[in-house]
Amino acid sequence: MTPVPEYGLSPPTSYGNIRAVDRECFARVLVTGGCGFIGSALLRRLLAGGVERVVNLDALTYAGRLANQEELAGDPRYRFVHGRVEDVALVRELLEAEAIEAVLHLAAESHVDRSLRAPQIFVTTNVVGTSVLLEAALRAPSVRRFLLLSTDEVYGPTPEGTSFDEGAPLAPTNPYAASKAAADLLAGSYARSFGLDLVVLRSSNNLGPRQAPEKLVPLAILCAREGLPIPIYGDGLQQRDWLHVEDCCTAIGDALARGEAGAVYNLSSGRTCSNLELARGILARLGRGPELCAHVADRPAHDRCYRIDSSRLRRELGWAPAYELERALDATVAWYLDHPAWWQEVREPFRTYYREQYGRSFAGDDLARKDPEDPR
């Protein structure tokens, strides 16, 4: 039984009142946020899976990069559109002109730390943007399904010894999570009120290729590689559930094809570990010692633990993660080491961010340049 936090809205496990769909057949899809971390992995999977038309709408913020979808650009089935999800006219025009059958909504301001510095853009993109897409999808005759990628953060911190199922109340604690909860509930209201065919996936932390290096995993890999300290918030004992991005994409495909209309599915590997444990695992893979973990001031409203129960997704859709954490970490570290051109391009701009967020030593300002031949 999930304990009920002090406050919270209690959505049921399903957002009901749905029109029927032919679930297996979504030949023409719109992906939002396809130049970001998960979106770019998803584009690859959709095209490799033989989807007839994949349109990617992305605003190319600091987290979105053309390089993330470069090799797809020559595929005649693929189209990139540079634009914002809050642009009503553009979104309407795209759904109609491309006869989109399914909207896979991933675009978001996704970084908790940025939401603590400048929350309003999170409302614009995550709440207003989602409302624009929902409204346009409802009105577009070709659209038969809307999938929202939500987050485990909507539930807020999980009490010790428990995990949240989909019926748990939403109790977000930071502006990012609150904006995602608003989007999640708004989407649910379109299913209940207007019969929009909706599937919501609430995912735990992803790791894998092409994640912007301000998130913990790529940040730790790049710091460890250069011998720079890894900033660990507070005591580093916060627990997160880590999922390889390819497993996330598999779940999106399963939910798109076979998810029950109106359903909410938690998505998690079931393997939690502390941030300190994760950082040490990355350091060890790069031949560095744990002394590079540098404790810094804690993130405000830093939720101690996220643990969600994904048994519904596993039971009803047959999903299971292909990567266990050790292999996901091996593969992720190897990808960054094998793709220096990818991160070299963004490393310098992010150093400015590191200086502001953590201080100069974390940006490498105090270090003599390392040997460029050093393979680490």
Ligand code: NAD
């Ligand atoms: P990301 O930050 O790497 O990518 C977000 C993408 O959205 C970028 O390409 C960016 O340019 C684009 N974007 C931002 N604002 C936009 C706007 N107004 N209009 C159009 N495009 C815009 O994010 P991610 O980590 O790939 O996450 C994708 C989705 O999954 C998000 O909705 C996030 O909340 C959710 N999610 C992520 C994780 C995770 O661990 N990464 C876990 C759970 C849920």
Ligand code: DAU
């Ligand atoms: O839980 C799912 C969420 O995971 C997604 O909804 C978000 O979009 C995604 O960004 C991710 O959010 P996190 O805040 O968990 O990701 P991040 O990599 O920023 O932080 C992971 C953990 O590591 C978190 O407990 C904070 C901690 N951390 C992070 C950074 C950047 C540090 O200790 N030091 C750091 O410098």
